[in-house]
Amino acid sequence: MSSAQTDEHGQARDRRGEWRPKKPAGFMPLLDWPQRPAAVAKWFFGVPGFFAPWYAVYVALTCLAYFVFTPELTRMETLALEWVLLILLRNIALITIFTGGLHLWLYRVRGQGRKTKYNGNWMAKNDRRFLFHNQVFDNVVWSMIGTLVWSLYEIGLWWGYANGVLPYSANPVWFVLWMILMPFWRNFHFYWIHRLIHWPPLYRTIHYLHHKNVNVGPWSGMAMHPIEHILYFSCMLIHLVVPSHPLHMMFNGLTTALGPGVSHSGFDELVFGDETALKKEKLMHYLHHRYHTVNFGESAVPLDKWFGSFHDGTPEADSHFRTRRSRDRA
Template sequence: MIPITSLATMGLTALLLFIAIFGRYIFFSLAFGWLFARSVRDQSTRRLIQDRLRKPGQQWREIGWSVLTSIIFTAIGLGVMVAYQTGHTKIYTDFHAYGLLWYPMSIGLVLFIQETYYYWLHRWMHRPGVYRWVHKIHHDSLTTSPWTAFSFHPLESTLQAILLPVLIIVLPIHSTAICLILIIMTLSGAINHLNTEIYPHAFDRHWLGRWLIGATHHSLHHSQFRYNYGLYFTFWDKWMKTESADFHRLFTQKSKKGA
């Protein structure tokens, strides 16, 4: 980590951080788009969820909003780095400082808190007086792709990003665990917006798969609006009965070989 001791080093750090954040978004979007484009073209194994065409210029609009999102994430990340270097966080680098068991537990705890925070934030963003000002930008993408994953109004980007900095102030988290969490966030965003179901047939009934959100689950949120508010996991949707009744039927249809 670059010691931030002057405006010059702060500017360099911000630039490198932006390249890392926006570059990660570009990498995952290109990689997933390339890897699964074949299944979209090949009608014998087609798993495309929404058949409607994406709007003209949609990808460039999404990239434009994603640039703003990456700038906001960069500013917050820079704040976290300054807070760490001034001793105002509980980020640690010694694996043995809190015991090896705490490492996976801390990741699981952060993901659970993120899931809970985002589920209720997401439902709030769908309130009529809030939706058009905060969340509509993201839902302008009715047919999604990995490029949709960072396409947010700046206020929504900020609301999504502030939780992790708050957590590292109060919760001991290893520096590499933070990196893993950020990768999980980006990977999940790309998978969920892929518009192509990549999970195997009947995975929605599997002991693990029934709790994981994928492209079919989240695509229904973009098409139905009133269901499937989760981020990584389905448990809040199940507990609050906001999981779409169409999910299992559509998953079976789209994940079946030859669909």
């Protein structure tokens, strides 16, 4: 990265005002060969790592929602507005508090200024590409439509569990294993759905709406066309065929809905004061919004590396993809 300026935090930014962390984007080491047991253990149990902080946050929120804000299973044997509305309102509250909280700290209060912000600009106002000419308002509207889609999937699956038509398992070993495997399933599903909607006819009619957000913020993650929401949350349909506990289904849906707020926050870290920082390391997906044709997946499953679409954020990768783009156009 060529340094054209230094921001108020002493971070070097290029001529576009972009900042890149020193550590390039990368994948979990579980599928590396030869295996490095120490690196795998650090990735699972370190901070940041697989379990902390974000996996633990999503598990805690899932348990809170399940044990405190979910109706009894017997009430869900029949579709009724009473419990259906409760699920919808609970999910609206979850995304408002979680994604809205990230937005409040990073973009309203600007509690850490531009420190570790990938793009030096703030979110767009008076921009005719967005509803109400305001990027944040636009993103919130589409996110709430996505929350409705998430809730409809969950309501249908709850009805299936209540009526005994879904494969159910409470085996403790399988319960723990399936909870651990869930992020890998979501990564795998997301990659292929994402590649599908980058097919030009679907991109022009559906996915373009999400990619209006080049400079992303927390609400950008769920700012999608309703058809894309349906495809995106179809990862929850795995519970139609794989024996699961309802907690698995809720965890799957909740991480699918709240995870984009983290991956689209536009910052590498959440910084509180001078010393406390919570790593997010979401450079990989920021680069997808920056370049559009790279990094279709996430870091748990290295499908982008296997299929040649991985960009790690280094100047060497920039040069490689510029060369490839020029060659493809020629």
